[in-house]
Amino acid sequence: MDFDLTTEQQDVANLCREFAEGEIAPHAQEWDAKAEFPLATVRKMGELGLLGLPFPEKYGGAGADTVSYALAVMEIGRADASVGITMAAHVSLGSQPFFSFGSEEQKQKFLVPLARGERLWAFGLTEPQAGSDAGATKTTAQLRDGRWVVNGTKCFITNAGTQMTGGVTITAVTGAGNGRAEISNVIVSQDTPGYTQAPPYKKMGWRASDTRELHFDNAEVPAENLLGERGRGFKQFLDILDGGRISVGALSVGLAQACYDAASKYARERFQFGQAIAKFQAVQFQLVDMAVEVELARNAVLKAAWLKDQGRDFATAAAMAKLFSGEVSRRCANAAVQIHGGYGFMDEYAVSRYWRDCKINEIGEGTNEVQRMVIARQLGL
Ligand SMILES: Cc1cc2nc3c(=O)[nH]c(=O)nc-3n(C[C@H](O)[C@H](O)[C@H](O)COP(=O)(O)OP(=O)(O)OC[C@H]3O[C@@H](n4cnc5c(N)ncnc54)[C@H](O)[C@@H]3O)c2cc1C
Missing domain, CATH: 1.20.140.10 (Butyryl-CoA Dehydrogenase, subunit A, domain 3)
Structure with a gap:
């Protein structure tokens, strides 16, 4: 067994500690008090490569391993949990689905700007009546004339409404198979007509992070916005x-x-x-x-x-x-x-x-x- 970090892992941890102590910690109390999303700081994190740490360089990422990414989240979260969850939700929930399940075209179109830190992305699973029982999704996406028509509500979604948010990937019922709801993942860009985000929740903690309820009212996205195989969303x-x-x-x-x-x-x-x-x-x-x-x-x-x-x-x-x-x-x-x-x-x-x-x-x-x-x-x- 070897508990030593590699030079690369230690470098990532050092970079994040320095950035967190210099640019995050001094402002954390104020952002929390004002419930202010620190847009300029998150953009800087993108420029430093922190928003695409574990993705390969060919997709705009830094090519770091998961240990480095975990060390980075520890350092950022140590200075400010709100900024930590902004980074973690963007990488692990927003970007990872494109890397794990996206087609090459989807990776180029969606993952590259996310890994470069030019945009944030959200993952919408939770609904008012489907929390721990996330398979009880009620949001629907119906294929009509070559487009997915999305209807429903998601709640408590992180990073969904910032000025640099590009969109959200949601779970939705796309049909019924073997008597059970067929759930798929559908990509919804921020500018999709019929897709709106409520104002940020007032929260006990993570107050400088962006958390919102999302509404889909006949929001139409192209058929190719299905992420991964149809029916494999769960x-x-x-x-x-x-x-x-x-x-x-x-x-x-x-x-x-x-x-x-x-x-x-x-x-x-x-x-x-x-x-x-x-x-x-x-x-x-x-x-x-x-x-x-x-x-x-x-x-x-x-x-x-x-x-x-x-x-x-x-x-x-x-x-x-x-x-x-x-x-x-x-x-x-x-x-x-x-x-x-x-x-x-x-x-x-x-x-x-x-x-x-x-x-x-x-x-x-x-x-x-x-x-x-x-x-x-x-x-x-
Ligand atoms: C600030 C914030 C950010 C979030 N960000 C996101 C996000 O980006 N994307 C997203 O999809 N979701 C997000 N969530 C949602 C979060 O994942 C859910 O709140 C969580 O999964 C719990 O669901 P729930 O709130 O509906 O609670 P419920 O599922 O209603 O649970 C209520 C209580 O019942 C207990 N319970 C439920 N079922 C069982 C059981 N079978 N056995 C024993 N106990 C049980 C729970 O443990 C809990 O104590 C966020 C939530 C918050 C508060």
Whole structure:
């Protein structure tokens, strides 16, 4: 076994840390307070190649491996979970389906500008009545006169309405086969008549990320906008979610690390009873537990990423890593606020934002309960 990062992996991590500390962290509190999507910063990330990290250079990407991508999401998410999820949702949910299932023509047309960071793309699976039970999709796409006519509503969709969004790939019922709904993935460009995005939700956390409800009212797209084989949409999105779990796991590790960093610094600076609170064993134990869990969560995420890079089955490892890291981020955020005492409850301290940002890690890309269901199935239970 070799736990050392390669030079390329370390370079990506260093680049992202430098960018995150210089261009993201100083603004994170303000973007959060104003619920402002940091368009200029996301564009810069595109110019640096961060929005196309794991895709081959011939498709506009940086040709990095999944381990590098996970390290990048950890570093960006450590500075700002909102920017982290913007990147992760664009790469793992928006762009990956084109790479995994797109025709060569679709890759050239859609993936290249996404990997170059010129556009963002969204993935619309969730609906008001189809969340964890994502196969219960009600949105329909009917083939009429050589065009897909889309009707329905998607909710909670990330990156769907920014000024640099190019469109969304949605799951839709395209027919019925063997008594079950036939689900396919359909590409809908932003300028499609009949496709509209509601204003951004007001959210507890990830406030600087773009999340919207989407409406399709006889929205027509060309027949060639089917992504992958007709009727394979269910299997395709399960594959996409497996990869997405690595990135949400990485995001959780980044946030948990930020919690440890802030709490450890504060505990050394805050004096009570004549000494730094870091000298009290009760505070030390909280910091130790945080450090242990962050380390184990990081290893779990990197192992899942490494398995994916080896072309090996990574589904169980990704679900375990996502479940564990999400819970670790919540425990670390809670401890970080506790160590800050009353100041932790005040918005001028970053831990207050971390506490609000961590909760979604246990909900998005499959709730904790769904991860446990997935893992139980994989364990043959
Ligand atoms: C900020 C944000 C961004 C998001 N971005 C996207 C996106 O880009 N694209 C996208 O498609 N979706 C996105 N989502 C949706 C997200 O994936 C769903 O919210 C999530 O999958 C849960 O679905 P739900 O909210 O409908 O909850 P529900 O499925 O209604 O679950 C409610 C509760 O019931 C539990 N539950 C449900 N079924 C079971 C069961 N069988 N056994 C035990 N417990 C169960 C759940 O675990 C949960 O605790 C986003 C959500 C948020 C909040």
